[in-house]
Amino acid sequence: MQPIYNVPSTQVKADPVQRFVAALIDGLVAYIPFFILMSINYRLAILGYIVVLGYTLTKDALPEVSGFLGGQSIGKKLMKIKVIKEDTGQGIVGDYGTAIVRQVSLMIPVFGLIDALMVLGDERKRFGDKWAKTIVVKA
Template sequence: MQPTFNPPSTQVKADPLQRFLAALIDGLVTYIPFFIFTFISYRLAMLGWVFMLGYQLTKDALPEVGGFLGGQSIGKKLMNIKVIREDTGQGILGDYGTAIVRQVSLMIPIFGIIDAIMVLGDERKRFGDKWAKTIVVKA
């Protein structure tokens, strides 16, 4: 369930350490099953690859599962941060297009490093945030 309206200007931006730790947790969530599946069989490795890619692209728009997630990746949920739209202040729950746009920059090899550096700036926005017009804030 989305809040009615929460202006982004009233939100406190997530600090770079929170964002880094959330990304690290999300990386573990995706890569550990992939490596386990790869160890078991090649066919399971393909399934793991599909899961890994699907989760990484849509993790910030996933629906609530058993009272968990609801528009936050596992890492963001554990770090108590979330993605919101710049214009409305609402989360991106169910907005898979915006979630994918946010992640495209991370699929370009050198952009991942540049994005990490951009989060340290005053704006605390990486390319994906700028392209999708989103902000990462404290939940």
């Protein structure tokens, strides 16, 4: 039996290409500063890694900054998709716990690849989405 989601009927799930491109953009946004800091000084690389980890884990819950973000990572904002809770249809801005739960599965080697490929299925949900009870939809 399929779970019933209390999501407005106007919401359309994001397609896998949008999700993969958004993830690629977010990876660049996170790692370019890391590589710049690493090239300056290896000690700065530690700071860069902390920034990468922080952004990666919380990117979908970040608050609005000058009309930008507001519950969307930079990649999701550019691809015009967003994460919503499947039970309420609300975004996850400020809900850092949910954002972290969504990302944990991607940080497990090999499992992360399998998890990422799950967006190609009928549900278009990764393990992280299932665990956090979220859906990625077109904004």
